Amino acid sequence: MTTLIKAEYAERGPVPHAVIHPVPFDRPVLAKGQALVAVLAAPINPSDVLMLTGQYGMLPALPAVGGTEGVGRVVELGPDTQGPAPGQTVLLPTGIGTWSSHVVAPAAALVPLPNEADPRQLAMLTINPPTAALLLSDFVDLQPGDWVIQNSANSGVGSYVVQLARLRGLKTVNVVRRESAVPAVVSQGADVVLVDGDGLAERVKAATGGAAITLGIDAVGGAATMRLASALADGATIVNYGALSGEACMLSPRELVFRDITLKGFWLARWFRTTPAPKQRALLGELAGLIATGKLHTPIQATYDVTRIQEAVAAAASGERHGKILVTPQHD
Structure with missing residues (x-):
């Protein structure tokens, strides 16, 4: 398997790309109910940058892995675990730390997405x-x-x-x-x-x-x-x-x-916290269908491997852009 890399920060500061770094980690041992997912694409949103500077309204505990949303492909399920099969494209749970080559996620929280759709566009579905x-x-x-x-x-x-x-x-x-x-x-x-x-x-x-x-x-x-x-x-x-x-x-x-x-x-x-899950799934399902059929899309300025996370964050924080910056980890 490709070397596993995550974009981690242990402090916050006024220069967002200066506080985050690519860090290798060992392949995790899965417990029951867990899935190992290879991240295909994860955007860098303004809220992600504000988390690095400490200016967002909700901040994760440190150290933290950057990235709020994204999509991946299931690699492995834990023992006695039901969930999307290996090879299935899935929407990752929000706040899981998606600027990473791989993530461990609750299998029950993974939402299957069309395998044939562009993962770069699907990566921006959640927010x-x-x-x-x-x-x-x-x-x-x-x-x-x-x-x-x-x-x-x-x-x-x-x-x-x-x-x-x-x-x-x-x-x-x-x-x-x-x-x-x-x-x-x-x-x-x-x-x-x-x-x-x-x-x-x-x-x-x-x-x-x-x-x-x-x-x-x-x-x-x-x-x-x-x-x-x-x-x-x-x-x-x-x-x-x-x-x-x-x-x-x-x-x-x-x-x-x-x-x-x-x-x-x-x-x-707040909407996600207060809205019943069936209504959330209905909206995300409708939007995923529009993205998969090309009726909804957003311009992409550039993509970066997770090893280049500092360049990616600097580009995302720049004012002169005409599209999104995405983290697209490379996989063998």
Whole structure:
């Protein structure tokens, strides 16, 4: 078997790639109920980077192996263990430490996925696609033909928002922070793409023919939240799911009091904690089917073997990207 390698960190610090290192480990002896899985692909999400710097809302105990989600192929089952057969592609449990050549997981927690689908796209199933789907469905009753506006539209979640909205017959205004990000968002099927800044509301009105937009999706916070609010209809809702600016969301009394704009927050981890398992599986199954058939995908900037984890994290933390960074361990 290939040398087993995991990306481990024993401390946190302001430079995320400086605290994580590839570490070899011995092949584990499986107990009943366990499975050994070879990791095929695991993304580096913004939340993963924030765990390395200590700025995320939920931090694992140290030392820890990086990586929150991913997919793998079953190598071996423990004694007297029922589960997906060796050779089956599976979705890994969240938070298991997926930046690793191999992981040991509870066999009962492994979700079989189509073997013929691209594992790199399936690797991103657990976090960004359900976040996008729930942002579009759980806050405002949208109907085909309605408009949605989002910022950070070139992000992983933003890409899925564009695609899912299109599949549901919705139209999207997509706000990005730099001109160079526009073509990639357009290629995902966006209806309107604008660069954030002064006069956003007027530019949105011109681009949509004055459409009444009732849902704003905010990943940036700070003054960007206010600019989204200014482009919304009275009584609309903004849902914040991130703080890329590092600043608290800003809304003026005019937006809150006189225009009745509502600001809500969304955290996928809480949704997983409070949602019955059958409903979780149904959503993930629906999204896996869309990914397997090519109806949902996200651009991939680059892939790295786990031995190059420091390069991978540095690339993921860079602002100038046009796709996801994935850890794709090499296997003999």
